[in-house]
Amino acid sequence: MSVITLTTDFGQDNWFVGTMKGVIKNINPDAEIVDITHGVRPHSITEAAFILANSYGYFPSGTIHTVVVDPGVGSGRHAIVAKGPRFSFVAPDNGVLSYALDREGIEKVVKIQTEKYLLLPISATFHGRDVFAPVSAYLSLGIEPEEFGPPLEKIVRLNPSVPEKMGDREVVGHVVCVDPFGNLITNVTRAYMEELFHLSKARRVRLLIRDWEIHRVCQTYADGKENELIALIGSSGHLEISVNRGRASDVLGMREGGKFILKVL
Numbered sequence: 001m002s003v004i005t006l007t008t009d010f011g012q013d014n015w016f017v018g019t020m021k022g023v024i025k026n027i028n029p030d031a032e033i034v035d036i037t038h039g040v041r042p043h044s045i046t047e048a049a050f051i052l053a054n055s056y057g058y059f060p061s062g063t064i065h066t067v068v069v070d071p072g073v074g075s076g077r078h079a080i081v082a083k084g085p086r087f088s089f090v091a092p093d094n095g096v097l098s099y100a101l102d103r104e105g106i107e108k109v110v111k112i113q114t115e116k117y118l119l120l121p122i123s124a125t126f127h128g129r130d131v132f133a134p135v136s137a138y139l140s141l142g143i144e145p146e147e148f149g150p151p152l153e154k155i156v157r158l159n160p161s162v163p164e165k166m167g168d169r170e171v172v173g174h175v176v177c178v179d180p181f182g183n184l185i186t187n188v189t190r191a192y193m194e195e196l197f198h199l200s201k202a203r204r205v206r207l208l209i210r211d212w213e214i215h216r217v218c219q220t221y222a223d224g225k226e227n228e229l230i231a232l233i234g235s236s237g238h239l240e241i242s243v244n245r246g247r248a249s250d251v252l253g254m255r256e257g258g259k260f261i262l263k264v265l
Contacts, residue, residue: 002140003032003063007052008128009040010068016126020068020133023119027137034059039180043071045096047256049158050177050185053099054236056087065100066136067091074124079112079131080152081145088145090136092127095158102160113149161187163262168199173239175258182247184254188239188262193217196264207231208261209241209252 004024010016021033036055040048048069056065070077070092078093084104089097093111112118112131117138119130135148163171177185193205207214214231217239224230224244229251234240241248241260249255 002028002030003034003059004136004140005034005036005056005059005063005065006038006068007036007040007048007055007065008038008068009042009044009048010038010128012038016128019126020128023129023133024137024140027134028140031137031140036065040069041178041256043069044256045069045071045094046158046161047177048096049099052096053103056089056100057103059087061086064088064090064136064139066132067096068128068132069096070094070127073127077156078152079127079135080109080155081112081135081139081148082109082155083107083145088139090132090139092132093152093156095156097155098158108145109152109155110145111149111152114147117143117148163188163192166261169196169265170261170263171196173260173262175241175254175256175260176238178249178255182243182249183234184241184248184252184258185234185236186239186241186260190233190237190239193233193239193262196262204265205231206263206265207241208263209254210260212252214241 017038024031052067065087072094080093082089082097084106091097112135117135119134122130161176163173165171173186173188175184176187205217212229218224218230218232221244226244227246228244230242232240243251
């Protein structure tokens, strides 16, 4: 049984996701469809890329990961199939696969254009239904990527999100994703912090976020007092700014792209 995952910014209060699943099932009734999320912030390619990178690898080898966060739908941007050593990816060529392919590696990429694998006529506003869903379904039946169109030598890549060094003991970090609990997930990884501490021989940490300060990195959300602003390393391996039983995004008024200063002392 083939597994197809769906990651979109469609939400759940419409027919878009259900229609995509109907297209897939009509082509391959045996396909198992798993929703990663349909709650990506509308048009946020960066958030979708982060979510995919932190979820795709937990699926069985051979899974097809389909991503439809596509502010350029109907424009000249390409629709692509990318194949890695373990997984295949179907998405618009807008950078949404960047972080996953950086981790997974890439063996081949093709531009989707073979009409017999698409739903015609193709809507200019719903490629999830007419392009990405049918291609994912045919991939799950064993159709090789080369059948969908010509190879692409180069695809769109997002620039890596890394902290900005301000010295040996200070960096500017950025929020890369806000989860449903309002936790601000940053581009500072556990490995980055460990290296920063090692190189500077520091012992303590201080985060400066607008008018707030955090002086320790907790192990769990519950380590903080109720409504206390805390920092911790989350399940993604990234530093998170959180509020115990609250929403850091609301307390701080921060979203994706928000900045903070991390100092080691």
